[in-house]
Amino acid sequence: xxxxxxxxxxxxxxxxxxxxxxxxxxxxxxxxxxxxxxxxxxxxxxxxxxxxxxxxxxxxxx
Numbered sequence: 001x002x003x004x005x006x007x008x009x010x011x012x013x014x015x016x017x018x019x020x021x022x023x024x025x026x027x028x029x030x031x032x033x034x035x036x037x038x039x040x041x042x043x044x045x046x047x048x049x050x051x052x053x054x055x056x057x058x059x060x061x062x
Contacts, residue, residue: 004058011054018047 022044025037032040 007058008055011051011058014047015051015055018044018051021047 022041025032025040025044029037029040
């Protein structure tokens with residue numbers, strides 16, 4: 001039971017972090033070159049996609 005709750009906590013935290021990462025890169029990081037911002041947005045979207053995929057797998061097992 002505890003492990004399941006901790007898994008959901010980790011999934012939510014990674015998803016929120018990915019969203020925040022993308023938002024910060026898009027709106028606040030004006031000093032980096034464009035290509036670096038694109039790479040960072042892709043990284044944030046990968047984190048978000050991982051969280052969504054993991055949540056879908058956990059829901060399908062429930």
